Amino acid sequence: MNCCVVGLQWGDEGKGKVVDILAEKSDIVARYGGGANAGHTVIIGDEKFALHIMPSGAVRPGTACVIGNGVVVDPEILIGEIEGLAERDISLAGRLFISESANVVLDYHKLEDRLREQSLGKDKIGTTARGIGPCYADKVGRSFAVRMSDFKHLDNLKQRLEKIIAYKNKVFAALYDAEPISVDDIFAKCRVYAQKLGPYIRNTTQYLHESIEQGKNILFEGAQGALLDLDHGTFPFVTSSNASALGMGPGCGVPNQKVDRFIGLVKAYTTRVGEGPFPTEQDNDTGQLIRDKGNEYGTTTGRPRRCGWFDGVATAYTARIGGITEVAMMHLDTLAGMPELKICKAYSVNGRETDFFPIDGEELASAECVYETLPGWDEDISGVQNFEDLPQNAKNYVEKVEQIIGVPVTMIGVGPKRSQAITRK
Structure with a gap:
């Protein structure tokens, strides 16, 4: 059985933990989008793994x-992760495959990201400054794109980098008065990248289709969250890739018909990092309480996340567009001890109530939430293993979310560890 795991909010929903749990019965885990701007955390026993x-x-x-063709690869970070896992006696030899069609993030992409954000001032988008957007822009522009396959042809790559960096230097100097980038420095790094990553590069689309024909179980892993999708998210405050389940096919070359389950990840509340509209945000003591209890600080950046109540309108929308068949709800334990809980079931936009997510930025920014209020619970649920053993108010909360988003909740996270998950049919 093949399944796809994707975030349904603005990212940080806990995909790392859920993918790790599902990977126990998977032969292959394939990442299909995003780059080092993602942060997936896995906790095994007392060990914590932060993967990007x-x-x-x-x-x-x-x-x-598998790192699919839809991922933009920062070689420096990827090599660091490979070596970091090796230091913990986890080898990737013979089991890591990087798409030869995946685009490469280089130093000039990160510089461009920083310079552009600085120049925008108060109008900045709020990127992680990891070079993701500029790399995807080069991919779409084609002429200046560098792919993993280029590491197999270093002589040609050197010539291409000379042309690319000459152009970048002119642009950076004219727009930002920046110092020139050294071609030799970039190419020297590329030689190291080619040596260390070369053994892992292959045609991953072929590998995935052959694996499907052999009956292997494949888990497709998304990055960020569907509300950050370039086409269907809260544009322009989005990422530069299709972060919803819709990005799976283009990101790895496998059509949706080959996937049996689409699992959407949510938190029991809502968080967001960076700029952009956030209808259920609680910029108050309630939001700070959720932030502190849920340790809501970015895996990648360390930035404090904006926190608010569960947004059923936004989640129902992302579940619809992604064809989500079931939902995994994380951080239910974070809500313990709060006297009452709220779930947004509709928006009021220009005096009209709607339960469908408005994609127009101005309409979304002006949306007022229509809440359903439920009583909370005081019990510690971090050790609960069965849904029936949850406090009645916790069960009521989960069932109300199901009703509003129209998708069953089949897994519930009650803590950060692999073992702290309730499986519910």
């Missing part, structure tokens, strides 16, 4: 890991 490019299944020896 590597598929979360990497921490399970024997599970093959």
Whole structure:
């Protein structure tokens, strides 16, 4: 059975933990989008693994890991993750496969990201400054794109980098008065990248289709969240890739018909990092309480996340567009001890109530939430293993979310560890 795991909010929903759990029964975990701007955390016992490019299944020896063509690869970070896992006696030899069509993030992409954000001032988008957007822009522009396959042809790559960096230097100097980038420095790094990553580069689309024909179980892993999708998210405050389930096919070359389950990840509340509209945000003591209890600080950046109530309108929308068949709800334990809880069931936009997510930025920014209020619970649920053993108010909360979003909740996270998950049919 093949399944796809994707975030349904603005990212940080807990995909690393869920992918790790599902990877136990998967032969392959394939990452299909995003780059080092993602942060997936896996906790096994007392060990914590923070992964940015590597598929979360990497921490399970024997599970093959695919980095698909839709991912933009920062070689420096990826090599660091490979070596970091090796230091913890986890080898990727013979089980990591990087698409030869994946585009490469180089130093000039990161510089461009920083310079552009600085120049925008108060109008900045709020990127992670990891070079993701500029790399995707080069991919779409084609002429200046560098792909993993280029590491197999270093002589040609040197000539291409000379042309690319000459152009970039002119642009950076004219727009930002920036110092020139050294071609030799960039190419020297590329030689190291080619040596260390070369053994992992292959045609991953062919590998995935052959694996499907052999009856292997594949888990497709998304990055960020569907509300950050370039086409269907809160534009322009989005990422530069299709972060919803819709990005799976283009990001790895496997059509949706080959996937049996589409699992959408949510938190029991809502968070967001960076700029952009956030209808249920609680910029108050309630939001700070959620932030502190849920440790809501970015895996990649360390930035405090904006926190608010569960947004059923936004989640129902992302579940619809992604064809989500079931939902995994994380951080239910974070809500313990709060006297009452709210779920947004509709928006009031220009005096009209709607339960469909408005994609127009101005309409969304002006939307007022229509809440359903439920009583909370005081019990510690971090050790609960069965849904029936949850406090009645916790069960009521989960069932109300199901009713509003129209998708069953089949997994519930009650803590950060692999073992702290309730499976519910």
